[in-house]
Amino acid sequence: LDAPAMEAARRRQAELTKPAGSLGVLEDASVRLAGIHGTCPPPYPDEFVVAVFAADHGVVASGVTPWPQEVTGAMVENFRRGGAAVNVLAAEAGGTVVVVDIGVVGDVDEDAVVWSRKVRRGTADLAHGPAMSRTEAEQAIEVGIGVAAELVDAGYGVIATGDMGIGNTTASACLVAHFTGLPAEEVTGPGTGVDDATLKHKTDLVAGAVGRLAEDADPIDVLAEVGGLEHAGLVGLVLGAASRRVPVVLDGVIAGAAALVVRALAPDAVDHCFAGHRSTEPGHHAALALLGLRPLVELDLRLGEGTGAALAFPLVRASAAVLRDMATFDDAGIGS
Amino acid sequence: LDAPAMEAARRRQAELTKPAGSLGVLEDASVRLAGIHGTCPPPYPDEFVVAVFAADHGVVASGVTPWPQEVTGAMVENFRRGGAAVNVLAAEAGGTVVVVDIGVVGDVDEDAVVWSRKVRRGTADLAHGPAMSRTEAEQAIEVGIGVAAELVDAGYGVIATGDMGIGNTTASACLVAHFTGLPAEEVTGPGTGVDDATLKHKTDLVAGAVGRLAEDADPIDVLAEVGGLEHAGLVGLVLGAASRRVPVVLDGVIAGAAALVVRALAPDAVDHCFAGHRSTEPGHHAALALLGLRPLVELDLRLGEGTGAALAFPLVRASAAVLRDMATFDDAGIGS
Incomplete structure (x- = not known):
């Protein structure tokens, strides 16, 4: 798996408007997806x-x-x-x-x-x-x-x-x-x-x-x-x-x-x-x-x-959607 | 909950092309849905x-x-x-x-x-x-x-x-x-x-x-x-x-x-x-x-x-789909 993409996914999860780690296993899944594809956010799996x-x-x-x-x-x-x-x-x-x-x-x-x-x-x-x-x-x-x-x-x-x-x-x-x-x-x-x-x-x-x-x-x-x-x-x-x-x-x-x-x-x-x-x-x-x-x-x-x-x-698809679609604290104007 | 509708859902689950009970909690969910709505199959929740x-x-x-x-x-x-x-x-x-x-x-x-x-x-x-x-x-x-x-x-x-x-x-x-x-x-x-x-x-x-x-x-x-x-x-x-x-x-x-x-x-x-x-x-x-x-x-x-x-x-929606859409053993020509 691609370690830099996984690290980028972890960093992004920490910037999204939710307490760090609060999406549990769904966050882990998103990190794995990023690692498999070698990109963050990983592609959203339509099919x-x-x-x-x-x-x-x-x-x-x-x-x-x-x-x-x-x-x-x-x-x-x-x-x-x-x-x-x-x-x-x-x-x-x-x-x-x-x-x-x-x-x-x-x-x-x-x-x-x-x-x-x-x-x-x-x-x-x-x-x-x-x-x-x-x-x-x-x-x-x-x-x-x-x-x-x-x-x-x-x-x-x-x-x-x-x-x-x-x-x-x-x-x-x-x-x-x-x-x-x-x-x-x-x-x-x-x-x-x-x-x-x-x-x-x-x-x-x-x-x-x-x-x-x-x-x-x-x-x-x-x-x-x-x-x-x-x-x-x-x-x-x-x-x-x-x-x-x-x-x-x-x-x-x-x-x-x-x-x-x-x-x-x-x-x-x-x-x-x-x-x-x-x-x-x-x-x-x-x-x-x-x-x-x-x-x-x-x-x-x-x-x-x-x-x-x-x-x-x-x-699995939802985990990709979270990385792609959620607002960050900066987007939302909330101090994290 | 409506007991006859729940019993009808349990009977139908037993007729579908799968070993009885093999969909586990999903079967229970479908029975609960039938009981709530009072019909079997219960309505498929689109929205x-x-x-x-x-x-x-x-x-x-x-x-x-x-x-x-x-x-x-x-x-x-x-x-x-x-x-x-x-x-x-x-x-x-x-x-x-x-x-x-x-x-x-x-x-x-x-x-x-x-x-x-x-x-x-x-x-x-x-x-x-x-x-x-x-x-x-x-x-x-x-x-x-x-x-x-x-x-x-x-x-x-x-x-x-x-x-x-x-x-x-x-x-x-x-x-x-x-x-x-x-x-x-x-x-x-x-x-x-x-x-x-x-x-x-x-x-x-x-x-x-x-x-x-x-x-x-x-x-x-x-x-x-x-x-x-x-x-x-x-x-x-x-x-x-x-x-x-x-x-x-x-x-x-x-x-x-x-x-x-x-x-x-x-x-x-x-x-x-x-x-x-x-x-x-x-x-x-x-x-x-x-x-x-x-x-x-x-x-x-x-x-x-x-x-x-x-x-x-x-x-929950999938449990309704199972009751509505799966074939029975009779449909499929398989002896149960």
Whole structure:
């Protein structure tokens, strides 16, 4: 991040007609925006997009969720028609939704909303071996980098992460357990809803899969062994956006798990991220703590799709508006 | 609140294409909106307004803040010109700001933005006796009721509370201490910023003033003894909006303290309120706990003016959009 622009933003915040620091986290957000863009005030983000990476997970065969795998593809169609929560919440905030099929099992048509970037038809069951090959993980990261480039070229000033994939909180828990070093029990949660017996089974499965990983394993090997195709896509999305100095608003535990991979590969890229929200999933708490990101929204969401990031976007934009539009004490003729 | 409309909202939330309950507090907000309006889905609030009640406080003579009293009037002019944080944040969310001079010491011109409703030129110093007479407190409540009626008649679907008044966290601490029964040390905070010695002095002053009140004192007598004119105005605003079934988004500790008076007068009116945010002021935590309201935004704000309520409005509106616009499982052809 650009230190002089951040210092300029801090100075400007102190000159605006309010007690210093009284806008709390919103002031911090404005400083981060200035640092990402390298200018103060940073550009006001008129346009934002939620990039929803959709993929299936072989681990559903091991019984980690009551939802059938077909729901992933059905929800992609729901996104296409604009009926899902992320469509409604993105539209509320003036944003656009793009869906990237990076690994749905079934066939998915391409159009302006749904982009076909399938790397493979779902992962293998991570309970029994690698979810994908290292080459496939690298391909999925490249997809994400490419999607970021296309979205930046299309003029979006902020990119929010989204995800859809039945079974993806299991893969997320594996990534969080590995990168935080916390035991599976502390980072495995009910996801969108499982009973106690299933949660116990899911936790044991996570512990077993993470146990196959060396502590110092290469981050991309970790992603290939226990991650998901949408996690890999999101890793690329963050790397690609950061390389273009475009802010990313992370959604929930899936994005948080992907950001831990980013942190292991290129820690500076995480500085380009805002934590949109904190979900109820325990692994998300652990991920945000390690990432050092404070969530903007805490409303007990556990849906995913990018819903928390979409709700947070107005807060990020508001932080830019404060720097651009508020009067200073001098403007207002008030001694500070 | 209308129980059948709330039940209809809960049923509808369960039919939408997401795991039940996965939108957390946003679902609760949509149910409250349905209950306030008595319909499901509740009307989508296109227009909202922040009503900023401005008044001065005689207690500043007792040295509770480093800010001179003239700042209240200067900030009213800043609101008029659109340069304050609440102007910027309300505009971001598509809202309008109205300022009600209910007791600024100096002369304030009236126009479309600033409404002249002065009850008296600031309160008396509550450290040494009643801040105002009971009649004045009642007049100020009537002003608030009238403002609510005018705003509802003008078509605003949601009213957010705002406030401006140098010294008003001291009066707020008195109200919170009285209504919660907590000691002054637990509910008195630094406000917009005082040093340790001033905080100690402020706390002692609060304890002394609250000590003059009988535990079972009439709520309006409490308001007159230790409150502010803007607190009384906000009491009226909430009562007036609730009587018209219009939701109120409360801002910070000043609104929270006023809502405690509302709770003592007409507990059902509090059900028409959303807690926009939770400020860093300890009295606000205590007030929200007693009110039973969960804050929508928690970003360490301590500015007031209505800034937290303005930031929260998009979340309230989003909750209405979810009920109105999301597809059901039936619509999407997904078995739930």
